[in-house]
Amino acid sequence: MSKGHRRRQQRQPAHAGPDPRPVRSEQRLPPSHGRQTRSIWSGPLPIVLALAALGLLITGFVVYTRNHAGGQPPGQESGDGSSVVAKLGGVSPALLDRVGAGGTTSASKAISGPPLRGAGGKPQILYIGAEYCPYCAAERWSLAVALSRFGQLQGVRLMRSGSDDAFPDTATLSFTQVSYLSSYVEFVAVETADRQRQPLQSPSAEQQHLLDTYSGGSIPFLDLAGQRTQIGSGFQPDVLANRSQNEIADSITTGDGPLAQAVLGHANVLTAAICRTTAGQPVAVCGSAGVKAADQQLR
Structure with missing residues (x-):
């Protein structure tokens, strides 16, 4: 026989705070010589592409999980039984x-x-x-x-x-x-x-x-x-x-x-x-x- 279950709210786990000793990192750039040509990779485009790739990965993971867990993610099965x-x-x-x-x-x-x-x-x-x-x-x-x-x-x-x-x-x-x-x-x-x-x-x-x-x-x-x-x-x-x-x-x-x-x-x-x-x-x-x-x- 398994134990009964008390109808009460469980205590939530404590969350760890931020690192109290952040490390500051600096890098000194070399002096500029003449006119510089700005690369397309120095603007916001790399960030946009990275976010898009991350979104595709997340979507793929969700689809895979649903296909391998009875069609729906854990905890969400509902409907006619x-x-x-x-x-x-x-x-x-x-x-x-x-x-x-x-x-x-x-x-x-x-x-x-x-x-x-x-x-x-x-x-x-x-x-x-x-x-x-x-x-x-x-x-x-x-x-x-x-x-x-x-x-x-x-x-x-x-x-x-x-x-x-x-x-x-x-x-x-x-x-x-x-x-x-x-x-x-x-x-x-x-x-x-x-x-x-x-x-x-x-x-x-x-x-x-x-x-x-x-x-x-x-x-x-x-x-x-x-x-x-x-x-x-x-x-x-x-x-x-x-x-x-x-x-x-x-x-x-x-x-x-x-x-x-x-x-x-x-x-x-x-x-x-x-x-x-x-x-x-x-x-x-x-x-x-x-x-x-x-x-x-x-x-």
């Missing part, structure tokens, strides 16, 4: 069974609070996080896989975590505009700040009370129908480094290495926890070998 979510929802049940808990342990614990229900009486899964938070970035991947087994996520956007935090620019999803269709559970998401740490969405009084009571304000925070809570992410975000959202989704769906083991293992653990809130429904999901194996990790 439906194709990525479709990949996550299409993970093979056989692959999930093979992964099981994936070597992860449960990041959630049982609580004795009142039941958390949606307007329709279904068990409610509450997520509170922030877009800048790298641990939230990791958690959303497993949560999206788990929720896709009980219903359909819509309105998910692509984004990256903050550039000034641990595991900077981690490719992830945003739940700011999410909606969820399910016959089994209700999903509510609150993203409290954007990737620049500016206020985004505010928890309700009840949600803030749950956050303060069970996590002391740490994010990501999950409340699973008032039966279990989770503080922090289920795995370290470093396995997601230097990848785009599509690359991560492809690795997950193919079971590629440590990344898939971490994301899918934690997704199975989350699924097992959700199954406890739905009385084991749907049976095809809750009765699967991978979920049963992951259920052994719940304490």
Whole structure:
């Protein structure tokens, strides 16, 4: 289990000042003899040409970076995430069974609070996080896989975590505009700040009370129908480094290495926890070998 993330502004690094001992350099020119002819290279032209060349180099570097980073520079991926979510929802049940808990342990614990229900009486899964938070970035991947087994996520956007935090620019999803269709559970998401740490969405009084009571304000925070809570992410975000959202989704769906083991293992653990809130429904999901194996990790 990864550590939770406090919602606070980090201290900015100090900037070094100018050199307190500047060195003065002078060069005495030789005496002039007769009329001099001024070269075109002695005027402003060399400076103009140098600046133009520098501009071309910068433009070339930006184009190269975009072409080698999924089409956009780090931190700027945004837009519709439906194709990525479709990949996550299409993970093979056989692959999930093979992964099981994936070597992860449960990041959630049982609580004795009142039941958390949606307007329709279904068990409610509450997520509170922030877009800048790298641990939230990791958690959303497993949560999206788990929720896709009980219903359909819509309105998910692509984004990256903050550039000034641990595991900077981690490719992830945003739940700011999410909606969820399910016959089994209700999903509510609150993203409290954007990737620049500016206020985004505010928890309700009840949600803030749950956050303060069970996590002391740490994010990501999950409340699973008032039966279990989770503080922090289920795995370290470093396995997601230097990848785009599509690359991560492809690795997950193919079971590629440590990344898939971490994301899918934690997704199975989350699924097992959700199954406890739905009385084991749907049976095809809750009765699967991978979920049963992951259920052994719940304490």
